Amino acid sequence: MKPGTKPKPTHLKLIEGNRGKRPLNRKEARIAPALPDPPPHLSADGLEEWNRVAGWLHRIGLLSEVDRAALAAYAQAYGRWVQAERAIAKMAQMDQLTGGLMIKTSNGNAIQNPLVGTANKAASDMMRYAAEFGMTPSARTRIETEAGAQDADPADRFFG
Incomplete structure (x- = not known):
């Protein structure tokens, strides 16, 4: 596959308008909405986040x-991010100077706490997945759903 922007699903092109005037994929797979069960391997924080967002996405x-x-x-990326941030916060209580962001090696050199890298990677992964589901402000500007139309402000029909 060529590098570049990801192709936009046909149903989103129809909702937003086909600005590029490219042919629409009329044979694109359509999948019925469903609320899957969470997998058993999720961490406690990951399961809590699943339960928070899955119903809304459905x-x-x-x-x-x-x-x-x-x-x-x-x-799971959310859970890993939360876990790393909690560990950093705990270390910060004992390290007022760097707030847990730096640690000393066995040689006495100061280096970035590996938990900072773990937290950053998990946050990056989490945000990438969140955008796929429209869970960021910029991603939501590109998605319109039937449910979204029903949740519109009732005053819009009078002042809209």
């Missing part, structure tokens, strides 16, 4: 059984 029509692994990866 209600707006952005979650199906086939999305289970992608949502699990998001939830």
Whole structure:
């Protein structure tokens, strides 16, 4: 596959308008929305995040059984990020100078705490997955769903 921007799903092109005037894929696979069960390997924090977002994603029509692994990866990255941040915060209580961001090696050199790298990588992964599901402000500007239309402000019909 060529590098570059990811192709936009046909249903989003129809909703937003086909600005590029490229042919639409009329044979694109359509998957029925569903609320999958969380996988058993999720951490406690990951499971909590799954439960927080899965129902919302299902209600707006952005979650199906086939999305289970992608949502699990998001939830697990969230859990890993939270766990690393908690560990850094605990270390910060004992290290007022660097707030747990630096550690000393066996040679006495100061280096970045490996937990900082873990937290950063998990946060990066989490945000990448979140964007796939429309869970960031910029990603939501590109998604419109039937559920979204029903949640519109009732005053819009009078002042809209």
